[in-house]
Amino acid sequence: MQRGRLLYGDTDQDTQDKRGGRALKVLISDDEYYARKAMAKKVFQADPDAEIMGDFENGVQVLEYLEDHPGEIDVILTDVKMPEMDGLHLAQYLFEQESPIEVIIVSGYNEFEYAKKAISFGVSNYLVKPVQKEELKEALDKIIRKRKKYEDRMLSITAKKTQQYLSIEEIAAHEEWRNIFLEPVFRKKEGPFYLLVIQSRKKEKWTENPEEERLLLKLKEEFSGEWFYFERFQENVLLLFGERREILKSLKHFLNRMGILGFSEVTVGMSLAHTQVGHCAKAYQEAVYAINQRLVDGWGRIFEFSTDFKPENMLSKKKESLLEEAIAEKRCAQAEEITRDILKSCQNTYTLYVTISSIFNLLYHFFCRNGGGERAEGSENHGYMLFSFRTDLYRYSTLSEVEDYVLNIVRTMCEEQETKRYHYIVSELLAYVAQNYQSNISIGELAEHKYFMNSSYLSRLFKSETGQTFSSYLMEFRMRKAKELLESELLKISDVAALSGYNDVSRFIQYFKKMYGMTPEEYRGKR
Structure with missing residues (x-):
């Protein structure tokens, strides 16, 4: 696509003008052929970046073009006197349809009534023939400034909404x-x-x-x-x-x-x-x-933040043996007491993190040794993958809340090791999805890099616990989030897709329609 040229026919992309914004797309309407060509030349002189998308003899032809090219045109330069539909009636129609298109009336008559009517129809400017280059430049610059201000405001609103x-x-x-x-x-x-x-x-x-x-x-x-x-x-x-x-x-x-x-x-x-x-x-x-x-x-x-902290692991070999023995013998109260004492000895969050990760590591290996699954090679420090410094500490307000979280997992392992050995793994997996659904995650990646176990085994484990496959659970979770995001009229469908974990908008729309029987746009319209 070239600028400063007549661009009749379909175009598939926007071009940028030298100001950094999208170049103005213009239609010209006048019943005189040479008047249209002369006006196109003046438009290019006033704004070399402008694109003339077509020129027409009357307002009816303009409306037909607009119907075939919705949302394409920024400006219409139209004469007043034309057959079938004149410039004022064209401006009136667009005004009543609440069209965002800017209309510039060009007339050979410097009459007050014409100008008054044009203003009442929301025209951007009223120019008298012969139109001077500087006059037209000022009129187009006014439209560009107005559009830039509007786009900046909408971008700001959308940005603030997206930011949430x-x-x-x-x-x-x-x-x-x-x-x-x-x-x-x-x-x-x-x-x-x-x-x-x-x-x-x-x-x-x-x-x-x-x-x-x-x-x-x-x-x-x-x-x-x-x-x-x-x-x-x-x-x-x-x-x-x-x-x-x-x-x-x-x-x-x-x-x-x-x-x-x-x-x-x-x-x-x-x-x-x-x-x-x-x-x-x-x-x-x-x-x-x-x-x-x-x-x-x-x-x-x-x-x-300091790099001077030297974290200690408060889970000593002796306490590790006592805790594992209490869990194995289902002495839940004792297991909780041991865990609580270990956590209370932590003097900073780095030590707390290392210690909790070590406790989780102990639970994981106990889980694997007692028939809960195959321990993957290289999973000696699996606890660090199960417990996140960023997420799992940050989401709590007090040390007692963190203690309750860890004690609950210890209690679960102790009470349910015979019937639900996998319970805490699946619980961790569900929590991981809730925190990371916007990212590109899969059961295979999680099995290999987070849980260090066979992916087929983890898939069966997940389905046995939840009643559905991991991929279907993830899709349903993302779709629920998408419905929440669609409540905001300011978010584009592409924004909703990205914030729901889909970089491919068409795939997002396909999944949404499959689940809810309508497209995201249709769902938003029926709210």
């Missing part, structure tokens, strides 16, 4: 989302940045309280950064540029103000200093690792 369903890690990993959310921040500010994760035990949206929102915005503006709220994890993430000492000083003031407002348990996790947008995912992990320390030291503090 993402995490900073997903934004950093996805080029399109990174360009929308992160690149603009780094273009306006250079130097080191710190990523902060801020949480409150009250678990409410801070954006609903003007004073809380004002304090976060003040922090953002003070350090030329950006503030994100992720509804999926109910977390606030701040990117701040500046000196560590100054940021910490402002954070302490922020926590004091939040305490006065009744939020005494607001907690901050702070990353190390980073310099590139590509480091955002790593910085986020550091901030999460830091804020996890609240489980041991309590809420209402600022935790900085």
Whole structure:
């Protein structure tokens, strides 16, 4: 496709103009042949990037073209006096249909009544023949500015809505989302940045309280950064540029103000200093690792990420033997007491993580030795795969909640080892799907890299426990999430597909229709 040319016929893609936006697509309507050609020449002089998609003798022909090419045209330049349907009636029809197409009326008559009628039909401009190049350029530039403002506003609304369903890690990993959310921040500010994760035990949206929102915005503006709220994890993430000492000083003031407002348990996790947008995912992990320390030291503090922690494994050989013996003999109360004592001896979250992973590793090997499945080669540290530092610690508010989670698994192994040896593996698998359904996951990959067991065995295990195959369960889970996302009119179907775990939109639509008997668009229309 070339610009500055007459482009009659179908086109299959948009072109970009030198301003970075999509080039204007224009129709010309005038009952005089040479007048149409002269107007096309003036359009190219006024906007060399414009594309003339067709020229017609009257408004009826224009409407026929629009019907065959929905959503294609941006601007119609039309004469007033034409047979069958004149320019004013064409403008009136488009106005009544609430069409987004901009109409520029071109007339040989400088009459007030014509102009008054044109304005009442929402025309973009009224130009008198002979049309001057500068006049037309000004009229087209006005349309371009208006469209750019609208597109920016819609992009902002869509971005904010989409953001609710993402995490900073997903934004950093996805080029399109990174360009929308992160690149603009780094273009306006250079130097080191710190990523902060801020949480409150009250678990409410801070954006609903003007004073809380004002304090976060003040922090953002003070350090030329950006503030994100992720509804999926109910977390606030701040990117701040500046000196560590100054940021910490402002954070302490922020926590004091939040305490006065009744939020005494607001907690901050702070990353190390980073310099590139590509480091955002790593910085986020550091901030999460830091804020996890609240489980041991309590809420209402600022935790900085440090590489100085030396984690210890509190599951000694002696305690390991005692725990395994208690489980084997179904002495559940004793098994729980041993586990509780082990966890209470953890002084930091790194030690807590290593210790819980070791307990899970013990349970896994006990499970395999007692007929629960074949232990895969290289699975000596399987517990680290079952328990995630990022997810499994981060989702809890207190150490007692983490203890309850671990004790429940120990109790399950102890009580049900004869009838449901696989119970906790399947439970972990279901939890993994809930956290990672947006990613490309399969039972084969999980069996090989997460659970270190034969994929056929894990498939049978899953179906025996849930009554359905893993792939059908995953598809149903994603489809339920898709229905929730379709509640938002601002999310495009492609956005819903991506956020539901499907990069192929056509496949997503096919699966959705197979499950619900209608396409996503039809479902949205029937709500």
